[in-house]
Amino acid sequence: MSRAGELLTTALPRAGIRTLLSAGDSSLLSPARSADEPPLTTPRDPAREAARRELSKRMYHENDPSLFQRALDAFWDWLGKLFNAASTATPGGTLGLIVIILAVIAVLAALWWRLGAPHRQPTSSATLFDDRPRSAADHRATAEAHAAQGHWNQAVQERMRALVRALEERALLDVRPGRTADEAAAEAGRALPAHTDRLRTAARDFDDVTYGGRSATEQSYHRIAELDRDLERTKPQLATSSATTAPNTRQGAAE
Numbered sequence: 060m061s062r063a064g065e066l067l068t069t070a071l072p073r074a075g076i077r078t079l080l081s082a083g084d085s086s087l088l089s090p091a092r093s094a095d096e097p098p099l100t101t102p103r104d105p106a107r108e109a110a111r112r113e114l115s116k117r118m119y120h121e122n123d124p125s126l127f128q129r130a131l132d133a134f135w136d137w138l139g140k141l142f143n144a145a146s147t148a149t150p151g152g153t154l155g156l157i158v159i160i161l162a163v164i165a166v167l168a169a170l171w172w173r174l175g176a177p178h179r180q181p182t183s184s185a186t187l188f189d190d191r192p193r194s195a196a197d198h199r200a201t202a203e204a205h206a207a208q209g210h211w212n213q214a215v216q217e218r219m220r221a222l223v224r225a226l227e228e229r230a231l232l233d234v235r236p237g238r239t240a241d242e243a244a245a246e247a248g249r250a251l252p253a254h255t256d257r258l259r260t261a262a263r264d265f266d267d268v269t270y271g272g273r274s275a276t277e278q279s280y281h282r283i284a285e286l287d288r289d290l291e292r293t294k295p296q297l298a299t300s301s302a303t304t305a306p307n308t309r310q311g312a313a314e
Contacts, residue, residue: 195225211275219265222287250295
């Protein structure tokens with residue numbers, strides 16, 4: 060290549076080189092020749108292939124953006140086009156679109172605050188107690204400690220466990236580690252029929268907090284604590300009481 064060709068190739072932008080090559084001008088790629096020799100011309104296709112090989116060298120791509128940068132630029136271009144299209148279709152243009160987006164975010168935040176984080180519903184109810192045996196007094200003390208700190212979820216759980224453990228200690232319920240809150244409420248309701256509805260409500264509060272992803276309240280804790288105290292003062296209704304009363308009545312009538 061001639062000295063003039065070298066200077067021209069150095070100064071000429073890549074787009075200019077491609078334009079000359081596409082037009083069939085390959086003089087920049089031709090070797091230097093004397094003035095009395097006829098010029099050489101290269102056909103368009105070989106010239107294009109030679110230019111492609113030349114421009115594919117690494118030295119021409121040292122400052123090219125990385126793959127991540129190109130993907131990021133493409134994403135922002137797509138997002139900008141989407142935003143422009145949405146603002147065009149929205150009443151009020153860009154300002155109207157911003158107001159709608161903020162309103163949607165506010166609604167989602169309110170739902171999240173009201174309902175809490177979503178939780179997967181369990182396929183079956185888990186058990187009340189873990190593998191560590193604790194007395195009703197231990198569960199009550201733990202429940203009161205949680206309530207004093209305003210941890211109502213833990214307070215409700217521990218108070219329900221204290222209630223069931225107390226019934227087991229009074230032999231109103233059989234000691235069964237795998238018992239659920241619903242099962243405990245149903246069994247206790249047969250021995251204490253006056254409190255059947257309140258027992259079911261307490262079991263439902265326990266399940267909602269423990270497995271339903273809901274938050275307990277101070278009222279729900281005091282409701283279970285009051286039920287726990289009332290059950291301590293309630294005498295059970297034994298199934299044999301009616302059977303023993305009837306023979307005694309018939310005996311008294313005979314005398």
